[in-house]
Amino acid sequence: MTDTFTHKCPNCGGPLLFDPKDQMFHCEYCLSVYTEAEVTSYESSQREAHLEDEQKQYIEPELTFTAESQKEDMTPEDTATFKEATGSDGLTNNTLEGAMELFNCPSCGAQIVTEATTAATYCYYCHNPVVLSGRLSGNFLPEKVLPFAIEKEEAIEKFLAWTKKKWFIPKDFFNKQQIDLMTGVYFPYWVVDAQIDGQLNGTGTAIRIWRVGDIEYTETKQFDVERQGKISFTELIKNALSKNVQQKMVEAVQPFLIDKAVSFKSQYLAGFQAEKRDIEYEAIQNAIQNELKDYSESLLRDTASGYTTLTNLRTDISLNSEKNHYMLLPIWVVTYRSNSQSKKVYYYAMNGQTGKVSGILPVSYKRLGLFTFGIFAAILAIFLTGGWFI
Numbered sequence: 001m002t003d004t005f006t007h008k009c010p011n012c013g014g015p016l017l018f019d020p021k022d023q024m025f026h027c028e029y030c031l032s033v034y035t036e037a038e039v040t041s042y043e044s045s046q047r048e049a050h051l052e053d054e055q056k057q058y059i060e061p062e063l064t065f066t067a068e069s070q071k072e073d074m075t076p077e078d079t080a081t082f083k084e085a086t087g088s089d090g091l092t093n094n095t096l097e098g099a100m101e102l103f104n105c106p107s108c109g110a111q112i113v114t115e116a117t118t119a120a121t122y123c124y125y126c127h128n129p130v131v132l133s134g135r136l137s138g139n140f141l142p143e144k145v146l147p148f149a150i151e152k153e154e155a156i157e158k159f160l161a162w163t164k165k166k167w168f169i170p171k172d173f174f175n176k177q178q179i180d181l182m183t184g185v186y187f188p189y190w191v192v193d194a195q196i197d198g199q200l201n202g203t204g205t206a207i208r209i210w211r212v213g214d215i216e217y218t219e220t221k222q223f224d225v226e227r228q229g230k231i232s233f234t235e236l237i238k239n240a241l242s243k244n245v246q247q248k249m250v251e252a253v254q255p256f257l258i259d260k261a262v263s264f265k266s267q268y269l270a271g272f273q274a275e276k277r278d279i280e281y282e283a284i285q286n287a288i289q290n291e292l293k294d295y296s297e298s299l300l301r302d303t304a305s306g307y308t309t310l311t312n313l314r315t316d317i318s319l320n321s322e323k324n325h326y327m328l329l330p331i332w333v334v335t336y337r338s339n340s341q342s343k344k345v346y347y348y349a350m351n352g353q354t355g356k357v358s359g360i361l362p363v364s365y366k367r368l369g370l371f372t373f374g375i376f377a378a379i380l381a382i383f384l385t386g387g388w389f390i
Helices: 036-056 068-074 078-087 093-099 152-163 247-251 281-303 364-388
Strands: 017-018 024-027 064-066 101-103 112-113 120-121 129-132 183-212 215-239 274-277 311-336 345-351 357-359
Touching: 024 036, 112 120, 152 311, 152 345, 152 357, 183 281, 215 247, 215 281, 215 311, 281 311
Parallel strands: 183 274
Antiparallel strands: 017 024, 064 101, 101 112, 120 129, 120 274, 183 215, 183 311, 311 345, 345 357
């Protein structure tokens, strides 16, 4: 059984793509449109119809290969291309072999090179969407997926509108070929819900000062302060992909509309890229619990306002319940490589549901210098003109 598949159109057999605009599945060949339920029903009937034939046929050869089994077939150019595409330039060949896997495209049979965490991609030859089913099964099966609500054309429009808020951006930044490389990716995240009991005790001091004539009066009062309550946390989102080096940028596009997430179906990945998690919840659980407790203590402190000072603080924070959910969340990503000597790479992310954008825009120091020179020349001209008439 092959580990790759493409969702096919029930009418003509062409590849289906998920359209965020109407939340339907479209065939670009016969222009048919289907709901998720219709696609699922069709694929279920197809599996049942072929079940008996598959049992009678010989077992298909495994079409998933490791780099170890294919390394002799790779040219130095192939290895260099893979390193550049996956950001693994610094890895040795031995490390690279363990991080790379090859699959066969179910549509044209071409080999697809992917990283170990890639769960959905495109075939670089026939351009059909490909889902790597083994990457999102068993323990790695997401509970839910938040479908894209913004299509690529709208995402590009929103991104360009966001860039216009800043001056002195390099002209080549708006290159159509550059912007068209914007890619929709489902990133893996842990979404945490928790219930906490908290109690705070301390001494609050209130000082009041007033003056009557030449006499200044000071009144000091001390109070025993006690706060306690139950605190609920919902939809705390944490990264589940170690290679997501721009995590701070991705966090800046939150919040996600988690209430619109649906039960995971691989159909929603059609037409997008997707990653599977490589960070288990146990690896970040202690950090999450500490964050929850610190924030709970901060909330309790905020309720004890109105005092000049708050001393002798004692807190008791206990975690009553904690639930984690593995989800795929939608993000549009695009990069820009500066033409300056530094060749710095800029990363940008957009929330695939809300359109919120995050990233640092580059500055063209040439345009900035010309603008500054123009201002200086204008001011100088004003002074010279004013001096002529004095």
